[in-house]
Amino acid sequence: MSNIEKNEVTNGERVFRVFNILFFIVFTLLCIYPFYYLIINTISANDLSANGAINWLPKHIQFENYVQVFKLDGLGLAALVSVGRTVIGTALTVFASAFMGFMFTREKMWKRKFWYRFVIITMYFNAGLIPMFITMKNLGLTNSFWVYVLPGIVAPFNIILVKTYIESLPRSLEEAAELDGASTWQVFWQIILPSCTPILATVAIFSAVGQWNSFQDTLIYITDQKLYSLQYLLYQYINQASSLAAMVKNSGGGLNSVAAVATAQTPTSIRMTVSIVVVLPIMFIYPMFQRYFTKGIMLGAVKG
Structure with missing residues (x-):
């Protein structure tokens, strides 16, 4: 009888673990996708990105967005x-x-x-x-x-x-x-x-x-x-994305090739690229402290 009960508990634990793992995999993917979506849109052709054609994989990869954004004043x-x-x-x-x-x-x-x-x-x-x-x-x-x-x-x-x-x-x-x-x-x-x-x-x-x-x-x-901070500059750039896109586009001179059209700055590319530039540093720093985080917050929140 004890062996049967033991097997039933073990099987239940296995089912729970499988469900738990699948749940957290899906939850993790849902958390990661917004960042992934931003990244693939910043390195894809801007005309496709502006039209909402980039959802899962980048197309016509280019890094001109980052080159232009890093040239922005301030x-x-x-x-x-x-x-x-x-x-x-x-x-x-x-x-x-x-x-x-x-x-x-x-x-x-x-x-x-x-x-x-x-x-x-x-x-x-x-x-x-x-x-x-x-x-x-x-x-x-x-x-x-x-x-x-x-x-x-x-x-x-x-x-x-x-x-x-x-x-x-x-x-x-x-x-x-x-x-x-x-x-x-x-x-x-x-x-x-x-x-x-x-x-x-x-x-x-x-x-x-x-x-x-x-x-x-x-x-x-x-x-x-x-004394403007990077986040405040992001706030300004997002609010002025249309004028910034026109400014960057005009500074490039005559753009009439297919490649030039694909890399021409759009309000969408400005918003997404600046967002990535601001978010990435803190995303790299956070994992360095992750191993202390769970232990610290648990011991610091409950005495004993």
Whole structure:
């Protein structure tokens, strides 16, 4: 009887695993296809792409779209701004989240519960756009690179994740270091920080993706074109795709061959190519942190 029950359970598990694998394969393909669709349309003939004739395989492969898009004014400087805000903003956010999360676990911290609640309450209340703009202007952060970095350093959600993760670590690690005469800073830097790699990688992913994809702060606080981010430039290019396509086309001189017609810029090619240029960097960075992500988010979300 036990063998029959065991076989029934085993067969059920096999059916579940097959169904589970097929489900996630289909789900993965559905997630990948939009990016694949963009890529094949950017390297196919633009006249076919504009007519919606490219759905599964590229046709008449060419890379002129990328050549022309990289010639657009301000793209290199905007990329530098986006990379700078992503690297600096992520580093400062990760450090602040780690240090504040650690300090909120220290019982001897002055008014620890008050300050923790003071930080967390900001998740539920927001002054609004106009007061925020006035604050940034009074602080001299409008038309400044630091408006991208400073407002996002203290992230309550990230602090909660790190604090919960640190509380799941053995308390004996800190106690042993303190018995050896280690200061609070030494405990944090030498004991806690190396032990928090998974959750800090998770926080880094959240922060980096948020920084890279952000464009609204440029729209609100920045008027200096030298400080435009890549995402804001994408926003502008998408809204001005028709005029940009005409500009790029006119700059090429007399185009009358079949090849020239196929590579002539269209609003569709501009939108898709710029989208790929902006999305690809973060897609390459994300897998580097993927192995830490699941462990970090699980341990950081549930104590113990």
